[in-house]
Amino acid sequence: MAWYLPHNLSEMFIKKLLTIILIGISISLTNSFDVVAQEKYKVSEKDYANSDVDMADEMRANGKIYIVVATIVSIISGILVYLIMLDKKVKKLEDLTESIAKEKELQKS
């Protein structure tokens, strides 16, 4: 293991370590930019109770929001089912390719 054999660090390990450190630095840098740029508005409990701001309360009260949810969920599910079917088709093609490759190999030998 690398930590008790520092002279024996593999090149790969150093590269990975460097990558992680660089990513860490860049993430902390972007966060510090935020702090410099402006003060953040903290969302508090008050914002949840603020009835001065218009929201779709009526839509929620009479339950029509569920129609929107149902519509979007059905569209997303439809697209996902399509993607799953496509995935299965690709899998079949992969298997077919594999078997053709094996056959050709056999023919050669």
Place this chain on the structure above:
Amino acid sequence: MKQIKGFYWKLITVILLLFTVIGGLLFEVPRLNILNETVRNLYFHVPMWFGMTVILGASVFYSVKYLQNPLSKYDILAVECANVGILFGILGMISGMVWAQFTWGSYWSGDPKQNAAAVGLLIYFAYSILRGLFQDESQRNRISAIYNIFAYATFIPLIFILPRLTDSLHPGNGGNPGFNAYDLDSKLRLVFYPAVIAWIMLGGWIVNVRARLRMAQQKLEDLDIYL
């Protein structure tokens, strides 16, 4: 469930995506001026850019891999990642424009982040065009891999660092008093983090299917079978 490669992570993607939509529309959100109900766009518009960044990052990863070891599978993965990244970018752009119309007052207000994102997308369109220019395959793969690395290195400062140094309408950029940076609270995070993961994984799934299709095609071509 052997019919689907990587069944479990794809199942998690489906669950997280449905959670995002249902939770994103139904869970309580803070009542904020100007934003009103549109704060829910946080679960759909923002993850597009997160997803784009991660997937384009993956694209660069495969480009570097290709340059280290020129196997065509790395090239295919790099290209498909870039394509899905561009798709996410376009969707993020469109959704952002619609959101901007109702919160900032116009579809395009020349906001530094909007402009930078547009320039970034153009850089990636150029990548797609560049690939079409070459006759020789290995030359195309090598040059486009190098271009891809430079494109990403330009793109990240362009959309994440430069807009923060000037005044921007986007939250977290500059000192804009009209639209503060909202520090997400736990209720928003409850949906936002799964949403980001869900959209990134969906992008990964699309890359996975498209890249496998192209690899199978490549393999058949290597066997002198043309579809």
